[in-house]
Amino acid sequence: MTDRDVLLEVRGLKLEGRSDETWTPIVNGVDLTLHKGEVLGLIGESGAGKSTVGLASMGFCRDGVRIAGGSVNFDGIDLVNASAATKRSLLGKRIAYVAQSAAASFNPAHKLIDQHTEAPVQHGVKSRAESEKDAIELYRKLRLPNPEEIGFRYPHQVSGGQLQRAMTAMAMSCRPDLIIFDEPTTALDVTTQIEVLASIRDIVDQFDTAAIYITHDLAVVAQMADRIKVLLKGDEVEEADTRTMLSAPKEDYTKSLWAVRSFQRPQKPAVQTGATSVIAVKNVTAAYGKTPVLFDVSFDIHEGRTVAVVGESGSGKSTTARCITGLLPPREGHIEFEGTALPLDYRKRSKDQLRQAQMIYQMADTALNPRKTIGELIGRPVEFYLGLRGREKRKRVEELLEQIELEPSQYINRLPSELSGGQKQRIGIARALAAEPRFIICDEVTSALDQLVAEGILKLLAKLQDELRLSYMFITHDLATVRAISDEVVVMKDGRVVEQGQKDDMFTPPHHPYTDLLLASVPEMDPDWLTNLLAQRGADNIGDAAVDKMT
Amino acid sequence: MNSVLRILVQRIGLGILTLFIVSIVIFGSVNLLPGDFAQAILGQGATDEAVAAIREQIGLTKPFWVRYFDWLGALVTGDLGVSYSQLMFAANMGGDQLIPITTQIAPRFYNTMFLAGLTAMIAVPFSLFLGVLAALYRGSVFDRGANIFTLSSISSPEFFLAYILILFLAVQGQWLPSLASVKPDMPLGERVYTTLLPALTLTLVVTAHMMRMTRAAIINLLASPYIEMARLKGISPMRVVVKHALPNALAPIINVIALNLAYLITGVVVVEVVFAYPGIGNLFVDAVRTRDIPMVQICCLIFAAAYILLNLTADVLSILSNPRLRHPK
Structure with a gap:
């Protein structure tokens, strides 16, 4: 990696946030070096300053945040002291951003393709027609269904996982040198996440784009990054290439992060058949207005x-809870508490x-x-x-x-x-x-x-x-x-x-096919997990595509 | 599109119902007013027989609900009735050619609509423009200046604003006429020129509301993730506000615009009187002064209808400004 050119160099970056009219430090001196075509994983818990560092490496601060010291150097340009116009000419064109919630980050008033073509047209990189053609090509590469047509929909007409891929396509629209991915899959279901991960990894690879991948999920970052940097409360903990970091973390904090996933309470012995349950959900069918949401759901919960x-x-998890508490009276079936049926309506x-x-x-x-x-x-x-x-x-x-x-x-x-x-x-x-x-x-x-x-x-x-x-x-x-x-x-x-x-x-095993898919979609710490899974199952047998096949 | 259509039909139905209720309130409350209208028409020296004859003639002897439905039925068929001043004229001067309210009110209505329309054409773009700029440069000298200017103009009484404008633009500057006496056969250009001073006065009155709502609605959205996304795409601040924030801020802005337009029609009374402008406001004031009940009722009903219609339009437009409803899944 070291033989490639340095694209982004952050030295001693200090950031401050305003609270109650005073500026308090939120990031105390972070260094970051990113080479062309390299993916750096930035991990840490919420409040560790990951997103703020990610945005600051684009020369951007949210309201109430300021750069208090250090330098951000992107390909020879000093982003800390650059004028707003200089930064604008880079953003979207050479540095792009993929946000956590695509549903909130696409403008609800415009079609996807209008938002996709905006940056290339405004920056004078491509004409509107060229950019539209390119968008469809990118949608295809990211394995979006109906690539010809999907761009002409409004954000609310597209599902979350598809939006996240459309946003990655949008970030790619000017073929930037650097993309900041800010928790792009955190808001998605596991089966959807895996598809998005696979397509992001593919496209970053294909165009040899450098990326900073921000997440709190270690297993995810293990699949995506060449190197990992760990942050804690605005301080740098350690940095190493992915395999070293996973197999031999040095710092105690990193080790504790790694260890968390091992907490497991042993299963209690199964209750005797015939024992009275505390709560029994019996053949519950429920609907919101005319839309049915639950069909014949039954299970028992014992003391x-x-x-x-x-x-x-x-899938109806929370609706089931609403039925049990009586907030949503079921259409059919009933709820029993210690063997006696509860009134359906909480009132x-x-x-x-x-x-x-x-x-x-x-x-x-x-x-x-x-x-x-x-x-x-x-x-x-x-x-x-x-x-x-x-x-x-x-x-x-x-x-x-x-x-x-x-x-x-x-x-x-x-x-x-x-x-x-x-x-x-x-x-x-x-x-x-x-x-x-x-x-x-x-x-x-x-x-x-x-x-x-x-x-x-x-x-x-x-x-x-x-x-x-x-x-x-x-x-x-x-x-x-x-x-x-x-x-x-x-x-x-x-x-x-x-x-x-x-x-x-x-x-x-053996599982129901859907349970099997759910289990298989949970990322593991092994950096080869995604690669192996794709090789084993094929791109069409993971994620939503596999769910669709099942139904 | 089906859901939009259903909402539309619902809203129109509600509008008609509201208008119906308002008509009962107007008719009822006007009937509660003290005094005998027949007596008022004929004056102090009228004989009892003459008063009774007039009462019979204008239907005051019938019960309330019968009179109401007679009136409503006539309204629906487009017959607005005859004003008392016409009846009085006929009773005292003789002659049988009664001019109906429709004929009396039509040119006045046109004039009021013309004034409101002209004001809207100046005030709406002006306040949107000011609001967008104030949002863009929020906290700047321009923002504060615009806020102070619009606030002080809305805080001053209309007649005061009117006289200030007359002082500077008509008396000292001699650019505009101080009396807005439009005539039916005026060419458009001259009509606009004559009406400009009252229109400017009204603009000053309604701008503050619309401008501040535009500013607030846009600023409210500037912290949302899609605005941050637009800025991270390197889009210019002006384009971010106009292209990304404004379309999503339309619903509250449209509602405030509609309220202010309704005010332009119903609240013009003072301005029309100051400029001696022959609109409904002036007519209304005269009708109240002479206790001309049918005329007062019709004027009130027109004001109510304007309010309901404009709010209905605002509702529909703000529903249509929501892409989720325009383009269902």
């Missing part, structure tokens, strides 16, 4: 057990019935009222369900805070905005526990968290389950989480249960 409900977005359930089933949400940020203190947030259900007031209530809130391993005196008067993501999620757990339920629905509770933090939450949930004999329904699309925490697994697809059983059985 002290965790049932993981797995599936991709739109008809008694306070005690409501108390038994609680929920923890994916986004602790939006699930906690930002204007209430922690004490009020947890105290509310304590008062509402248990009728405790005054000193008793406060005592109970303190007990709950201890249970979730947060020091009561320190946290009880804080607002949610003064807590970290993981702490907020713990408050969500305490609020659910406050009702003293038998059963808790955890809806993607760890998917917005970093791996280390997520692991802490999973361990806490496992501990609470053992102490309080709780039953969990764990909604997730992440199979690593399933492996870590569940006893039983329910696989859902298009509103139907395709397979269910004990965890250990589910992770050993």
